[in-house]
Amino acid sequence: MATGSKTNNSNEDSSNHCTLAVIRALTIPFVSPPKTDELEDALFSPWGVRVPVDPTDFSTRHHWQKQKHTPMFERMIDWDTTSTATASLHPYFSFGDPDSPFFTPWKDVGNCLKYLMLHRVESHQSGSSLSLASRGIALFLATGPMFSESELEKLRLTLSNKVHPERYYLLRCHHDGRQKQLIFGYHQMHPDDQSVFQILRHLHVISLTNNDDWRLQTCVILKNLARILHCLQDFAVPLLWSSLTKLRLVEQSNETNHQPYIQKEYSTPNICSITNATVGNMMDVYKMLDVAQVPHTDRLISAKEDKTSAIVCNFAPVGRSYLPQDVDELVDALICVCEALVVLHKRGVMHRDIRWANVFHTFAVDAEHSGEKVTKADRGRASLFSREWVLFDFEFAAWAPQPPFGAHTLTPGNHAPEMVESEGSGQAQTGQSHDVKVDIWGLGFLLQTANVDIPKSHLSALQNIQADCIQTNPVNRPSALQCIGVLKELQAKPRSSDKDVVQSYLPSEHAKKRPKLIGMAGKDEEANARVHQG
Numbered sequence: 344m345a346t347g348s349k350t351n352n353s354n355e356d357s358s359n360h361c362t363l364a365v366i367r368a369l370t371i372p373f374v375s376p377p378k379t380d381e382l383e384d385a386l387f388s389p390w391g392v393r394v395p396v397d398p399t400d401f402s403t404r405h406h407w408q409k410q411k412h413t414p415m416f417e418r419m420i421d422w423d424t425t426s427t428a429t430a431s432l433h434p435y436f437s438f439g440d441p442d443s444p445f446f447t448p449w450k451d452v453g454n455c456l457k458y459l460m461l462h463r464v465e466s467h468q469s470g471s472s473l474s475l476a477s478r479g480i481a482l483f484l485a486t487g488p489m490f491s492e493s494e495l496e497k498l499r500l501t502l503s504n505k506v507h508p509e510r511y512y513l514l515r516c517h518h519d520g521r522q523k524q525l526i527f528g529y530h531q532m533h534p535d536d537q538s539v540f541q542i543l544r545h546l547h548v549i550s551l552t553n554n555d556d557w558r559l560q561t562c563v564i565l566k567n568l569a570r571i572l573h574c575l576q577d578f579a580v581p582l583l584w585s586s587l588t589k590l591r592l593v594e595q596s597n598e599t600n601h602q603p604y605i606q607k608e609y610s611t612p613n614i615c616s617i618t619n620a621t622v623g624n625m626m627d628v629y630k631m632l633d634v635a636q637v638p639h640t641d642r643l644i645s646a647k648e649d650k651t652s653a654i655v656c657n658f659a660p661v662g663r664s665y666l667p668q669d670v671d672e673l674v675d676a677l678i679c680v681c682e683a684l685v686v687l688h689k690r691g692v693m694h695r696d697i698r699w700a701n702v703f704h705t706f707a708v709d710a711e712h713s714g715e716k717v718t719k720a721d722r723g724r725a726s727l728f729s730r731e732w733v734l735f736d737f738e739f740a741a742w743a744p745q746p747p748f749g750a751h752t753l754t755p756g757n758h759a760p761e762m763v764e765s766e767g768s769g770q771a772q773t774g775q776s777h778d779v780k781v782d783i784w785g786l787g788f789l790l791q792t793a794n795v796d797i798p799k800s801h802l803s804a805l806q807n808i809q810a811d812c813i814q815t816n817p818v819n820r821p822s823a824l825q826c827i828g829v830l831k832e833l834q835a836k837p838r839s840s841d842k843d844v845v846q847s848y849l850p851s852e853h854a855k856k857r858p859k860l861i862g863m864a865g866k867d868e869e870a871n872a873r874v875h876q877g
Contacts, residue, residue: 365430367668367796368392369566370459372573374727379512382529383546386567394432395424402433409440411555419559434458436562441523441551448525448551449473449518452565453485459569461666461794463576477576483568484513488520495530495540514568515543525549525557527564573665593657604644604659612654617752620738622646622654628692628740637686639679641735662703662733666794670838673795673805676702676732677786678830683734684786684823688779696739697785698757699792705731744776759784761817780817786826787812800839804829 369392377385396403410416420432435458438451453473457466465476471490475483513530527547530540549560593606614620629643644657667673680702687694694701707729747764759781790809797805808829814820 365392365394366435366459366461370569370573371668372663372665373570374574376574377571379529379531379544382512382514382571385571386527386546386564388567388570390419390563390566393419393421394430395421396430396432398425400431400433403431406433406437407558410558413555413559415556415559419562436558436565438558438561447487447518448561449485449487449516452516452525452561453483455565456483456485456568456572459565460572460576464572475572477572480511481513482572482575484515486515486517488518490517513540514571517543523551525551525561527568602659603661604657605661607656607658608649609654609656610651614738618739618748622656624741625738626656628737631690631692632737635686635690637683639683639731639733640687640737641733658735660705660733662705663728664700664703666699666792668795670795670797670801672704673790673793673797674801674830674834675730676704677789678827678834679732680734680786680789681823681827681830684779684782685827688782688823691742691779692740693743693745693777693779693782694734694737694740694785695758695762695781696736697734697782698788701734701736702789703733703735705729705733743778745778746776757788759817760815778817780820783812783820783823783826784817785812786823798838798840800836801833804833 436455439446450473467474471487473485474481515528517526519526526545528543528545530543549557551557593604609622612622632640641658644659646656649655667676747762750764753763761777762781787809811821
């Protein structure tokens, strides 16, 4: 948990806290990934925030004690603020001392970027490099003076047949020890030999000597690197990796219609033997979505066999899957998911895998969201997205009730406890089967993993919803319609300027004491949930 105020947990190191509103304001993703000829401009997108540093934030003040208060420093950082409980630059922007024999600025860059990405990337470190990856694909590489360029070949082996050579680039920061410089640039794969990268193309060089602003200049580039990586990582589907055989973006255009859709290829009718997921079951669920007109869900546009007998399915609409940027987006997303669940649950269907990776933000109907220039994308961001969020990926969906899965078959902590057998017991923790209440647990999981600053005006209500939804006993969880009632009140409620952060997992004792939510009893659930899709 990160917050601008002191936590109640005395074991946490408050020096590592930073108001998430500041980090999100700095690292909000670009609407579309910048092309290689736009990267240089993207690296210098304005800082945009004057960060106040708490007078008692000794960690930040220690790390920045040798920084001269230059005009650039005064524009970016409010060092002399008298307010408390403000933002901390550590560990998001922390650099060692150039006079120290242990100075490794390339490693500082990699670690800071990992924090700016809120640890949502894979990290791999060696003695001379640190790489960040998403879904097994390397996106950023920080290297030291002893790094051998031949090591890039080892990195490339992990990317074979996963990326489109014309669209993939590897961002990089290299520390030139002799020249005492930080070099920022990118690699592309060789057009004729995808087993090797082309040479590093320089975008910007920062001198570490005779330069009072080198830390500040690096901060600007770091926050923009995070924006680019968030953008690449947050697409609902790998739009960048368009040559991926199993999953790709297809754009179908004619004189009257331009509709991109997602194409998935299933080599066999069985999607997953562990969960018994099949293409046939998935198609039945999507047929139900159409018949019941379930709002805020994606649709199966078509399904057919290709020449290899693989089943090719097309899904629409297309959107961006990312964590909400603020409490308004969070509440909008939760309401949309709840409205979908009301109709789903009335039909006895459960999604069973509700998490942010399976919820995306839709583009506005008239938005030009492809081929945007970076600066234009920034200016038009608000108009590019509607207020609708869509629940997608129904491969795991099933009709309730269903028996529990064996121990160690699902990712720990990502699913309701009754979905998994207790280890060694041969039965689920709270019963012999699970039903639609597993999706209500998923709503609590969305709140738990949102990482959004919550105004105090909304904090108590959202904490209560989370506590109710993650009750161990599914009987005690509210319905989706009950959650909608509370969320719509929050949607209309003015928010305060004071911020706090929703606690991660509320204590089970607190959850047991919480009263059940007061719902909208007596009203038809489906009628209240039905809304027009944007």
